[in-house]
Amino acid sequence: MAKERVTVVDIARAAGVSKSTVSLVLQGSSLVNEGTRAKVNATIRELGYVYNRSAANLRQSKSKIIGIVVNDLTNSFFAELAVGVDTVVQSAGFVQFLANTSEKIERQREVVASMREHGVSGLIISPARGTEAADLAPLVESGIPVVLVVRDIADAGVSSLTSDNHAGAMAAVRHLIERGHRRIAFLGGFPDTAVFEARMRGYRDALLEAGLDTADGLVIGSAPSRAGGVTAIEQAMMLSDRPTAALCFNDAVAFGVCDGLRARRLEPGADFAVIGFDDVIEAKTAVPALTTVSVDPQGMGQRAAELLLKQINAGKAEAESIVGSVRLVVRQSCGAAIERKKREALS
Amino acid sequence: MAKERVTVVDIARAAGVSKSTVSLVLQGSSLVNEGTRAKVNATIRELGYVYNRSAANLRQSKSKIIGIVVNDLTNSFFAELAVGVDTVVQSAGFVQFLANTSEKIERQREVVASMREHGVSGLIISPARGTEAADLAPLVESGIPVVLVVRDIADAGVSSLTSDNHAGAMAAVRHLIERGHRRIAFLGGFPDTAVFEARMRGYRDALLEAGLDTADGLVIGSAPSRAGGVTAIEQAMMLSDRPTAALCFNDAVAFGVCDGLRARRLEPGADFAVIGFDDVIEAKTAVPALTTVSVDPQGMGQRAAELLLKQINAGKAEAESIVGSVRLVVRQSCGAAIERKKREALS
DNA sequence: ATTCATAATTGGAACGTTCCAAATTCGTCA
DNA sequence: TGACGAATTTGGAACGTTCCAATTATGAAT
Incomplete structure (x- = not known):
């Protein structure tokens, strides 16, 4: 033996x-x-x-490993992102180190250090809340290509791949306005993140464009999770002048909002319009099917991986910031069902 | 620079x-x-x-890496499992190689080979459908500890950690019978897997125990996903003698069944009882909250990791097969809501 | 037959760590 | 002061690969 x-x-x-x-x-x-x-x-x-790859790595002082660090693997968005990365990275002959930070900056420090010790040849990271450019500095100084996904960090000097959150949010809110909604809430998400900021500005700009009120009471933060969505909608329904529609920070929140609505015997889509953000895989099959701003998480993972590989092969490349386009996919949760029902009632 | x-x-x-x-x-x-x-x-x-870990690994011919391979990271169950593994593995100073096989045996072969080249000191694997003992042989021969999770493989000679699928399914079906259901379906899952087999036998044994009919038409396979659940319930509702309740292969299928029910204007929990399997994180917050057999995916990941670490430290350990206990957690989707409603109506 | 270019092969010196056996320092006790 | 054991420290020799410079085989052209 x-x-x-x-x-x-x-x-x-x-x-x-x-x-x-x-x-x-x-x-x-x-x-x-x-x-x-x-x-x-x-x-x-x-x-x-x-x-024996250890021996080879030692000799060549480089490895066929790329690292990927996410905040919350339990969130479908990140799981899909990770499989997107995995597919392209694998077929390029690399293997993926995956770590979960649970949004803890300390943990992130540890895993990044560990990856460096293992000699990863590149890193894809969705930085934990509160990450600063300085945290990435040692990485970039030692010449390891880094691409930020989902959340950008100012002046970090590395490539990033984000989505056009502002445009997506605007499109969603415009759609709600076209359908006749006037009291529209923005629900969920941590207000101190750049992503929240961008989506919220999009929401607000669409409101302004239509000459609508942008009273602050209608934007309600929460954890960006299903549970957070439940609490956010509860809070929204306590308002004296209730909203009739909401754009949610992400799909998880949107699902939570649907849950919270049902708990109050309100049917999402029929009695209240809800739009999500991300287009997670369940969005299509949920009932009602979720109207959402598609950022295509898996595709995003693939593009991030391709960007990283390009930099690895190029040796030293310019940092580029790509902001992926985004599109509103209209399904049922925003009230397509009502319209149809009304039409059916007329005929 | x-x-x-x-x-x-x-x-x-x-x-x-x-x-x-x-x-x-x-x-x-x-x-x-x-x-x-x-x-x-x-x-x-x-x-x-x-x-420089490559150098250290070379010298000591061992690494601080453990591999984990799953079938479908997109499924919350596996994502949570991976998170569970990650937490204990990290705090033991290891780092995790995660790979996704998408249930493809060829891909599995590749990733396992790659992990071997990287000198992982242990491997946790949820084997793809159709994996045989021979596929793991090279691994065990070279003395790398392996623990199978979720799905066991006969005569592989490695440790495994599964759940008591039979007992869980029986408990669930007994509960449905107690609530007065007589036509109970078993929905979803691939019939050629051991897990399906075990859960289905539990279902059948509970039926037999109560002297109920076990007509074959009531067990309907499908992909173990949300989409699969939708098709399974559709098929079930075409039966001339329709079921009034269902035990589902897993939570994903159960959610799909709820979706399918709603598409037919039937309210899960009120008009039809559904029970899932796994107790994925969304089960608690979904509406109606899903009654399900809890296998605690994250805890399972942790236990698998602990088992593996024990074997790594022990050098050479006996293969042990642990079957984790399981408990029915009763929430709303199985009709708790009806009972309450009836009581409320009476008072 | 000799030369020359090309194709194919080859020793040995790295790479950065760990481990062993041996060496050095230190404090204590006779 | 010398000796002795314990506490520290230390040179090399590995580990299994890759890479360089150098060598040898092959074949074509003279």
Whole structure:
């Protein structure tokens, strides 16, 4: 059982070549003769050789590992983002270190340090709340490509991939206004984040554009989770002049808002219009199907990974900030159902 | 910018000690004098040294990496499982390689091979459908501890951590029978998996115990997802003698069943009883709150990680098969709401 | 046959750590 | 003061790969 590790020199001896040749074969070099390549590959299989990446990494001082750190894997958005990254990263022959910070900056520090020790060749990170440019400095100084996703950090000097939160929120609110809503709330999310800020400005600008009131009471923060959505809508319904529609910080909040509405015997879509943000996978199949601003989390993960790989291959690249476009996908939760019902009632 | 890597010998030189001493400090050995330890730590910080794990791994031929491979990270169950693993693994000073197989056996082969090359010191795996004992053989032969989660594989000779699917399903169905249901369906899941098999037998045994019919038409397979739940309930409602309640393969299916019910203007909990399996995080906050068999995914991840760490530390341990206990958590989707309503109507 | 370019192969020196056995320092006790 | 054990410290030799410079085989052209 306790068999010795098989190494390149074992292969070399068995195949009657030098270890250098074996190494060349391992790297798929075109320098090596077709015949010897076949022979070497045969003995590799025969002896059950397994490549030792630690040794290779040490020698080349680089690895085939990329790190990805997210705030909350339990949130579908990040889970989908991670699988998006995984697919492209894997097919490029890399492997993914995934870590979850639970939004804790201390934990983030630890995992980033750990990844650095492991010599990741790049890092995709959705920074925890309160992350500063200085926290990323050691990384960028040592020349490790970093791409920020979801949340940007000013002056960090690294690439970032975010979504056009402002435009998305505006589109959503305009849609609600077109449907006749006048009292529209903005629900959920932590107010001290850039993403919240951008979406909220979009919401407000659409209101202003239509000459509507932007009274502050209608924007209600909460945790960006399903539970947070429940508390936010409860708070909104205590207002003397209740809203009739809401744009939610994200889909999780939107689902929570639907739950809270039902708890008050109000049917989302029919009695109250709700729009989410993200277009998480469940949005399509939920009942009522969630109208939401699609940012395509999996696609975002893929693009982030591609951006990172490009930088890794280029050696040293300019930091670029991409803001992905976004589109409103209208389903039922914003009241498509009412319109139809009215029409049906007329005919 | 292009600064040289700082190594232990640089530290040694700067601190006026030997590299061996620095190494000792790095490992927190008690052999080294308090004064020199402090001095060394100071210069480490000063020079911005970062530990090179590749080198350490090479020397010790072991790593502080554990691998985890799941079938579908997009499913909350697995995301929570991964988070559970992450928490305990991290605090033990390990780091987690996470890979997603999308239930593809080929992909699984690749990622397992890759993990082996990286020298993971242990592996937690929820095997893709169709995985055989032979697929894991190379791993166990090379002495890498493996723990199977969720799905067991016969004769693989490795530890496993599953749930008492049979007992859980029985408890759920008994509960439905107590509430007066007689036509109970079993919805969703792939029929060719061991988990399906076990849950379905539990369902059937509870029916038999109560002297009820176990006509085959009431068990309807589907993909174990939300979308699958929708199609399963649709099929169930086409039966001439419709069920009035269902035990679902998992929570995702249960949510889909609720969606499908609503699409037919039936209110889950009031007009039809549904019970899920897993107790995913959304189960509590959904409306109606989902009655489900709790397997505590995050806790399961933690226990799996603890089991694996135990084996890693023990060197060579006996394979143990743990089947975790499970409990029915009664919420609203199984009709608690009806009962209350009836009582309210009477008073 | 000799030369020359090209194709293929090869030793040995890294890479940055850990571990072993041996060496040095220190305090204490005779 | 010398000796002795304990506490610290320390040179090298690994670990398994890759890379460089150098060597050898191959074949074409003279």
